[in-house]
Amino acid sequence: xxxxxxxxxxxxxxxxxxxxxxxxxxxxxxxxxxxxxxxxxxxxxxxxxxxxxxxxxxxxxxxxxxxxxxxxxxxxxxxxxxxxxxxxxxxxxxxxxxxxxxxxxxxxxxxxxxxxxxxxxxxxxxxxxxxxxxxxxxxxxxxxxxxxxxxxxxxxxxxxxxxxxxxxxxxxxxxxxxxxxxxxxxxxxxxxxxxxxxxxxxxxxxxxxxxxxxxxxxxxxxxxxxxxxxxxxxxxxxxxxxxxxxxxxxxxxxxxxxxxxxxxxxxx
Amino acid sequence: xxxxxxxxxxxxxxxxxxxxxxxxxxxxxxxxxxxxxxxxxxxxxxxxxxxxxxxxxxxxxxxxxxxxxxxxxxxxxxxxxxxxxxxxxxxxxxxxxxxxxxxxxxxxxxxxxxxxxxxxxxxxxxxxxxxxxxxxxxxxxxxxxxxxxxxxxxxxxxxxxxxxxxxxxxxxxxxxxxxxxxxxxxxxxxxxxxxxxxxxxxxxxxxxxxxxxxxxxxxxxxxxxxxxxxxxxxxxxxxxxxxxxxxxxxxxxxxxxxxxxxxxxxxx
Numbered sequence: 001x002x003x004x005x006x007x008x009x010x011x012x013x014x015x016x017x018x019x020x021x022x023x024x025x026x027x028x029x030x031x032x033x034x035x036x037x038x039x040x041x042x043x044x045x046x047x048x049x050x051x052x053x054x055x056x057x058x059x060x061x062x063x064x065x066x067x068x069x070x071x072x073x074x075x076x077x078x079x080x081x082x083x084x085x086x087x088x089x090x091x092x093x094x095x096x097x098x099x100x101x102x103x104x105x106x107x108x109x110x111x112x113x114x115x116x117x118x119x120x121x122x123x124x125x126x127x128x129x130x131x132x133x134x135x136x137x138x139x140x141x142x143x144x145x146x147x148x149x150x151x152x153x154x155x156x157x158x159x160x161x162x163x164x165x166x167x168x169x170x171x172x173x174x175x176x177x178x179x180x181x182x183x184x185x186x187x188x189x190x191x192x193x194x195x196x197x198x199x200x201x202x203x204x205x206x207x208x209x210x211x212x213x214x215x216x217x218x219x220x221x222x223x224x225x226x227x228x229x230x231x232x233x234x235x236x237x238x239x240x241x242x243x244x245x246x247x248x249x250x251x252x253x254x255x256x257x258x259x260x261x262x263x264x265x266x267x268x
Numbered sequence: 269x270x271x272x273x274x275x276x277x278x279x280x281x282x283x284x285x286x287x288x289x290x291x292x293x294x295x296x297x298x299x300x301x302x303x304x305x306x307x308x309x310x311x312x313x314x315x316x317x318x319x320x321x322x323x324x325x326x327x328x329x330x331x332x333x334x335x336x337x338x339x340x341x342x343x344x345x346x347x348x349x350x351x352x353x354x355x356x357x358x359x360x361x362x363x364x365x366x367x368x369x370x371x372x373x374x375x376x377x378x379x380x381x382x383x384x385x386x387x388x389x390x391x392x393x394x395x396x397x398x399x400x401x402x403x404x405x406x407x408x409x410x411x412x413x414x415x416x417x418x419x420x421x422x423x424x425x426x427x428x429x430x431x432x433x434x435x436x437x438x439x440x441x442x443x444x445x446x447x448x449x450x451x452x453x454x455x456x457x458x459x460x461x462x463x464x465x466x467x468x469x470x471x472x473x474x475x476x477x478x479x480x481x482x483x484x485x486x487x488x489x490x491x492x493x494x495x496x497x498x499x500x501x502x503x504x505x506x507x508x509x510x511x512x513x514x515x516x517x518x519x520x521x522x523x524x525x526x527x528x529x530x531x532x533x534x535x536x
Contacts, residue, residue: 019477020300024292027314032288041286042321046295046312053310187345209287 006066008039011057012046013072013082014156024159026071033165035209036234038177039067048063049073054085062089063147066176068170072156074139076118076179082153083142087126090146094124100131100140107138132168136160141168151174178235183241185249185268189227192261197227204248211248216238242268274334274444276307279325279511284426294429301433303477304502306445309333315528317341318526322353330357330414334444337437340424342407344386350421351410355394358414362392365495368399368408375406400436404428409436410425418444448502451509457495459528462522465495468523472516478502479516515528 010030016022027044034041042065047053049072061068073082101123105115107120122139125131132141132152137160142153152159152169167239189197194217211233218226229252233245246268253263278298284290297310302309310333315321317340323504329336341350355362369391373383382386390407392401401418405428410421422429422435457465462485471483479501486494497520501513514536521531 016313017296018299018472019303020298020309021298021474021477022313028288029283029293033336035287041288042316044286044292044312044314048310120430170318206284206289209289 001194005040005178005187007064008034008044009043009057009061009065009068010041010060011054011070012044012156013054013070013085014046014152017046018048019243021134025075025156026156028072029162031164033170034067034069034173035211037084037170038180038234039173039205042254049081049086050077051081051088054082055088055195058086058089058151062149065149066127067150067152067173068151069165070151071161074106074122074141074153074155076122076138080121080139083124083126086129086142088149089151089222090126090144092127095127096120097123097125097129097131098201100125102136103131103140107134130163133181134160134164135167136163143169143172151202176191180235180236181231181232181238181241183238183245184230184232185242185245186230187249187256187264188227188230188264189252189256190262191225192227193225194227194248194255196259197256200259201229201252204251204255208233208244208248211244213248213252233268245266272445273306273308275332276302277311277313277325277333277336278302278309278337279322279329279336279351281317281338285314286316294426295332295426295530298337298339298433302335303307303434303439304446304480305442306439306502307441317347317349319349319353319356321358321398322350326342326357326419328355329419330417335402335418335420335441337433338419338421341469342390342421342423344390344406348389348407351392354410354412354419354421355396355418358412359393360395363395364388365391365393365397365399366395366482369440371399371408372406373399375402375428382403390397393504396504401434402428402432403435404431405517411440425496446504449506449509450500451506452498452500453510453513454496454498454534455499455517455520455524455525456531456534457520458532459493459518460495460524460527461493462495464527465524465529467498468527471518472519472523476501476512476514476516477506479512481516481520502518 010027017024019054031041046055051254072081104123125142129142129144139155141164144151154164214230216228231245231248235241258265278295280295299309313325341348372391393410397410397412407423409432412419422432463504484496484497499513499516501509503509522529
């Protein structure tokens, strides 16, 4: 499992997950992204929204993980204390970040709302951190590099977290991950309903963490089912990515044939 | 948040979660159970299925958490190494446990299958551990108490994990948690479709971690919707449990009225 990939930790801040009222889908989404980018996700840790707990886990990650992503606890309320925890873990203090303040100011201005003290609190970042723009909500994120570890803090609202990660974090982190080549192949399967092949595709997907497998139903689900199945594989070289995609396509073909489907391969 | 409740940690063993191919629903289920029983869940940690990583996290929990539940990694294959990690964390070795062996033997005997070496491996428990019967699958669980911390290890298959927890772990752990009284109240809501009130119920449920709120649709979803909403509240005393249930019922009533429903309270 350990192939010398840079390590990533995910720290989810949220009492709601610790009381079992929310399933940690943010962590699953980030874990898939980071794995696909070439990181080895070594820990997913859920902590109470208290700075001491957040700092305890971040300190363990320093110098060990190349990147730590925290989610949650960036909002304007009294129990949003993630950045206090981040600052504490690296023995720095929180400071009003001018860029973050400008982001928050603009967010509320556009909505005709005042910049209250609660709202300004969202512009307090750990000393030395950069603000990450939030295209969806009010709270900026934080990017801080210390002792060779990048600590990225994103909000807990999935739509905000995902937009910020994809627009501002993923492109920068890609430079830290081993260079990856991508290759995509597709296959059309006729005569097998999506629900029939889904469990097999799931099993194949689990076997190959460095590939995305998606199926798109085209015909009628049970009457004349047609499925367009796409495989996007990532590997250190173009050749390896292509051969990985081909191997997966071959497995899908075998499965579909076994289920009585007709398979039409695209040139790969 | 910290009211002196005994602390619980959940350690999920599974590369499949770390690569983002599976969402950690086991942890959410356990977290809700433990919270409701009166524990404070302080950590949910996902680790790779390697004994060193498992032991590292368990060592941190020893003497700090009253109970740690691990899930996953109890099966017959080479990468099922959770109990190695448990043993390592307390500097003990794995030993063939006679009760566990009997459970495994009977499981395969009933299916007319042989007791192979791989299968016998599932009867290797940390020295001093008790076997937990598995009413669904082959792998027994492990119950080990060291330094005031109970380490319970359950399989990762949700049906097995849940059955074992409810039948064999919950009753014993209940003794470790603060005594709790339960009180149930109900309310019938007419004229509001379940999908309309669901987001409000969810918000109320999050506000009250020590209560279960369940709604059962009785009439037709959109035409003549009737909902039976049940609230089960837990608190240190009978009186507090009743007053908590009543407070929640009152909130639900207000919400339902606001949505134009007719509310009929049961005596509570």
